[in-house]
Each structure stands twice: as structure tokens, then as C-alpha cells.
Amino acid sequence: MNLLQAEQLSVGWRRPAHRPVSFTLARGEILALAGPNGAGKSTLLAMLAGGGARVFSGGVRLAPSLRIGFQAQHPLPVAGVPLSGAELLALTGASPQGLPEPLTACLRRRLDKLSGGQRQYLSLWSILQAPADLLLLDEPGNHLDKAMLAGLPAVLRARAGQGAGIVLVSHDAELARACCDRLLRVESCDD
Amino acid sequence: MTDFLSQLLLFWRPGLTGALLALLLPLLGLYLRLRQEYWAALAYGQVGAAGALGAMALGLPHIAGGLALGLAVAGAKHRLEKRLPPAGLFPLLFILGWSLSLLLTANLPGVERLGAALFEGQLYFAGVEMLCGAALALIVGTLFLWRTGRLLLLASLCPVHCHAQRLPVWRVGMGFDLLAAASLALAVMSLGVMGAFALVFIPPWLAFALAPGWRAALAVAPVLAFFAYVVAFVLALIHDQPFGPTLVLVLGVLALPGALAMRFAGHAESGKAHHFHPDDGKA
Numbered sequence: 159m160n161l162l163q164a165e166q167l168s169v170g171w172r173r174p175a176h177r178p179v180s181f182t183l184a185r186g187e188i189l190a191l192a193g194p195n196g197a198g199k200s201t202l203l204a205m206l207a208g209g210g211a212r213v214f215s216g217g218v219r220l221a222p223s224l225r226i227g228f229q230a231q232h233p234l235p236v237a238g239v240p241l242s243g244a245e246l247l248a249l250t251g252a253s254p255q256g257l258p259e260p261l262t263a264c265l266r267r268r269l270d271k272l273s274g275g276q277r278q279y280l281s282l283w284s285i286l287q288a289p290a291d292l293l294l295l296d297e298p299g300n301h302l303d304k305a306m307l308a309g310l311p312a313v314l315r316a317r318a319g320q321g322a323g324i325v326l327v328s329h330d331a332e333l334a335r336a337c338c339d340r341l342l343r344v345e346s347c348d349d
Numbered sequence: 350m351t352d353f354l355s356q357l358l359l360f361w362r363p364g365l366t367g368a369l370l371a372l373l374l375p376l377l378g379l380y381l382r383l384r385q386e387y388w389a390a391l392a393y394g395q396v397g398a399a400g401a402l403g404a405m406a407l408g409l410p411h412i413a414g415g416l417a418l419g420l421a422v423a424g425a426k427h428r429l430e431k432r433l434p435p436a437g438l439f440p441l442l443f444i445l446g447w448s449l450s451l452l453l454t455a456n457l458p459g460v461e462r463l464g465a466a467l468f469e470g471q472l473y474f475a476g477v478e479m480l481c482g483a484a485l486a487l488i489v490g491t492l493f494l495w496r497t498g499r500l501l502l503l504a505s506l507c508p509v510h511c512h513a514q515r516l517p518v519w520r521v522g523m524g525f526d527l528l529a530a531a532s533l534a535l536a537v538m539s540l541g542v543m544g545a546f547a548l549v550f551i552p553p554w555l556a557f558a559l560a561p562g563w564r565a566a567l568a569v570a571p572v573l574a575f576f577a578y579v580v581a582f583v584l585a586l587i588h589d590q591p592f593g594p595t596l597v598l599v600l601g602v603l604a605l606p607g608a609l610a611m612r613f614a615g616h617a618e619s620g621k622a623h624h625f626h627p628d629d630g631k632a
Contacts, residue, residue: 204509207509207510207512207513208512208513208515209509209512209513225514226513226514227510227513227514228507228509228510228512228513229510230507230509230510234506234507235505235506236506238557238558239383239506239557239563240556240557240558240559240560240561240562240563240565240566241502241506241562241563242561242562242563244562245562245563245564246506248499249499249502249503249506250503250507250510266561266562267561268561268562285507285510288510288514290514294513
């Protein structure tokens with residue numbers, strides 16, 4: 159059964175951001191949204207999360223009682239906030255099990271005292287391992303160093319293997335190729 | 350010593366009222382700081398003061414007036430924020446509340462005494478009803494934050510994720526606004542405008558900088574605030590000083606070593622910054 163089914167869907171804020179797209183996503187599948195900057199990929203993802211973007215054409219059908227997790231492309235606003243990595247995972251209900259060893263050691267430290275890459279990985283992990291059927295990830299590879307980036311496809315595959323459907327936006331074509339079952343090209347209305 | 354004990358017996362009720370609020374205000378301050386609503390503390394306090402003075406001018410109970418105006422403003426916050434340019438609502442409410450309070454105090458002789466108490470932070474007006482109000486606010490506030498603190502925190506950090514998970518963010522946010530407005534209106538009538546603001550601002554400010562995590566901050570801020578409150582209460586009674594400024598001074602003195610510790614901690618942290626080695630990720 160499909161987790162979501164979009165038909166001739168075009169979304170935007172004040173006007174359509176992209177040309178109509180149609181796609182489906184089943185449990186265990188990973189779909190990448192590709193396209194140039196400003197093509198409306200993040201807007202489409204935000205709309206699927208219920209984040210306020212307007213539907214200009216077509217529509218989307220979501221499976222009933224779908225639990226959605228959303229990872230924004232901007233870093234977590236934790237500068238100056240006394241929040242440890244372990245507390246962040248507890249907030250979203252994510253388990254630390256399976257977290258790479260060096261990051262496990264960081265769990266007790268404040269997030270604002272970690273490097274940008276460590277913070278981004280924990281932030282991604284907190285959403286990726288949260289209880290959800292559909293995961294919407296906006297640029298999950300941002301700020302990650304080579305080693306973390308190299309391990310990311312396996313982590314995404316493992317999560318999909320647990321039955322979650324994943325839609326991700328990434329400007330990193332290599333990451334998209336390494337972990338996605340399908341790639342959907344999103345084209346701006348201006349093109 | 351005998352003088353002090355007799356004064357303590359005389360002022361035990363306002364003293365206890367303030368002590369209860371000194372435990373609640375820093376908890377609210379932590380979430381206000383997290384939500385970047387520093388100005389809300391001043392705005393709700395000043396609006397509460399104006400409501401109390403307005404009610405007194407009309408011959409109504411001042412506590413009811415302060416609470417009613419504070420709650421009305423908190424209830425209308427979302428609508429007002431949508432209609433005003435960004436980041437203007439709370440500073441605007443603060444200066445309007447200040448203006449209204451001073452004009453009422455200057456023109457209505459009946460409210461002069463209360464007005465002076467609100468601005469100077471004299472504790473001596475707290476009666477049984479204020480004590481009960483403070484106890485109720487502490488119980489309701491602690492239970493509310495215990496049940497919803499996780500959501501308030503998550504909504505500040507990952508708002509779209511909360512939305513996607515269909516969590517009751519709006520309802521909880523509104524509950525928090527009402528709780529903050531009611532507690533600050535009560536606090537202003539007990540501790541004065543600046544005394545209440547200092548308890549909302551300084552202990553959370555130090556806790557944000559020094560605590561290793563959120564749970565620790567939830568413990569550190571009320572302990573600091575309660576300690577400062579007790580010291581200020583004793584000093585104000587012994588030296589016959591207005592309570593509000595004494596409390597602000599004690600909190601300020603407490604903040605100085607805290608600020609130095611923050612600076613030191615910041616340097617120490619930057620000195621031992623951990624860098625992620627590429628091999629680390631191959632776990």
C-alpha cells in the first residue's frame with residue numbers, strides 16, 4: 159500500500175513554485191527530489207509535512223493515520239540553549255541504538271558545544287529514528303564530513319528496511335544515487 | 350534580632366507569597382528565553398500592573414484587574430502578532446502598560462499607594478488571596494510545564510516536525526501564554542515590576558549559560574532564584590529597604606560571578622573543542 163500518492167501536484171507560497179509532478183511512495187522506498195536551487199523541492203517537502211505551502215494544482219493522498227517526521231535543511235537553533243544530545247533524542251522519541259560510536263560519546267554534551275557536523279548528524283538521527291512511517295528529509299547531508307556522509311546511505315537504507323518511506327531532497331547527486339530507489343526531477347515554473 | 354523576628358512574623362505572608370513565585374518565575378523564564386520572548390516578561394508584568402491600578406480606580410479588586418488584563422492580552426497575542434510588524438508586540442505592550450500605569454497613579458489619588466508599591470516592589474500588600482493565588486500558580490504552573498515542557502521545547506527547535514506529527518502545539522503554546530501572563534500579573538503585585546522581571550530573566554540567563562542540559566537548567570534556575578529571594582528578603586527587612594531594588598541588586602551581584610564563570614567556561618570549551626575525525630564515522 160502506498161504511503162502517499164501525488165497527482166499533477168504543484169505547490170508554492172504565493173504562486174506555483176514548480177511544474178506539476180506525479181509520484182507515489184510505498185513503505186520501504188526512498189525517493190529523491192532533484193532539481194536546481196529554487197525549483198521548489200523544499201517547498202514541496204514542507205507542503206507534504208503540512209507546513210503551510212499552498213496547493214495550486216492536483217492533490218496528494220496520504221495513508222490514514224500516517225506519522226510523519228520532518229528534518230529541516232536549516233541547522234537546529236540550539237546556540238546558547240542548554241540541551242544535550244541525549245535530551246534531543248528523548249524529545250523526538252528517537253533511540254540512540256545504532257548511533258556511530260564517536261557520536262554516542264557526545265550524547266551527554268551540550269549540542270551547542272559540538273561541531274557543526276556532529277550537531278547535524280544528531281539532529282538528523284533524532285528525526286530519522288523518531289516514531290514515523292514517512293520521513294521527509296531536506297538536505298540530510300548538509301554539514302556532514304566525508305566519513306559521516308559515506309555512512310549515511312546505509313543508515314537511510316536500514317531505516318527504510320524497518321518499513322518507513324523516505325522522501326529526501328539533496329543537492330548531492332552521489333548521495334541520492336547511493337541510497338534512493340527512484341529520483342524525481344522537480345522543475346521550476348520559471349524554466 | 351528581636352526586631353528582625355517580629356518583622357518576620359509580621360511579613361510571613363507576603364514573604365511566603367514571594368518565595369512561591371520565586372520558584373515559578375525562573376521556570377517560566379527558561380521557556381520564555383527558549384521562545385525568544387524576553388520582552389513578554391516585562392510586557393505581561395507591566396500590563397498586569399496597569400490592570401491592577403485600573404481595577405482599583407474603578408473600585409474593583411486589584412488582583413482581579415491585573416489578572417484579567419494580563420490574560421486578555423495573552424489570549425489576543427496570536428491575533429495581535431499577525432496584524433503588527435514583527436517583534437513589536439511585547440515592547441509596545443510594555444511601554445503602553447507603563448504609560449497607563451503612571452498616568453493612573455499620577456491622576457487618581459486612590460491608587461497612588463498601590464502604584465508606588467508596584468514600581469518600588471514593596472512586599473507588604475500580599476494578603477491571603479495573593480498567597481493562595483501564588484500557591485495555585487505554582488502548582489498549576491509546575492504541573493503544566495511537567496506535562497507540556499517536552500512539547501514546548503520541541504516546538505521551539507523543530508516546529509515543522511511538530512506540525513507534521515500533528516502535536517497540539519498551538520493549544521499548548523496558548524496555555525503557556527496564559528500561564529505566563531497570569532503568573533507575571535500576580536508576581537508584579539507581590540514583587541514589583543522589576544523584581545518580577547529580574548526573577549524571570551537573570552536565573553534562566555545564568556542557567557542557559559552554565560547548565561549542561563535542559564534538566565539541569567530546570568533545577569539550577571529555581572534554586573538560584575530562591576536563594577537570591579531569601580537573601581534579598583532578609584536584607585530588605587534588616588535594613589528597612591524597598592524589596593524590589595534589593596532583590597534586583599542581589600540577583601545582579603549573583604549574576605556577576607556567573608557571567609565570569611560563563612566567560613571562563615566559554616574559553617575552556619573553545620580550548621578543548623572536539624573535532625570529528627574521518628575515521629570516527631566507520632563504526
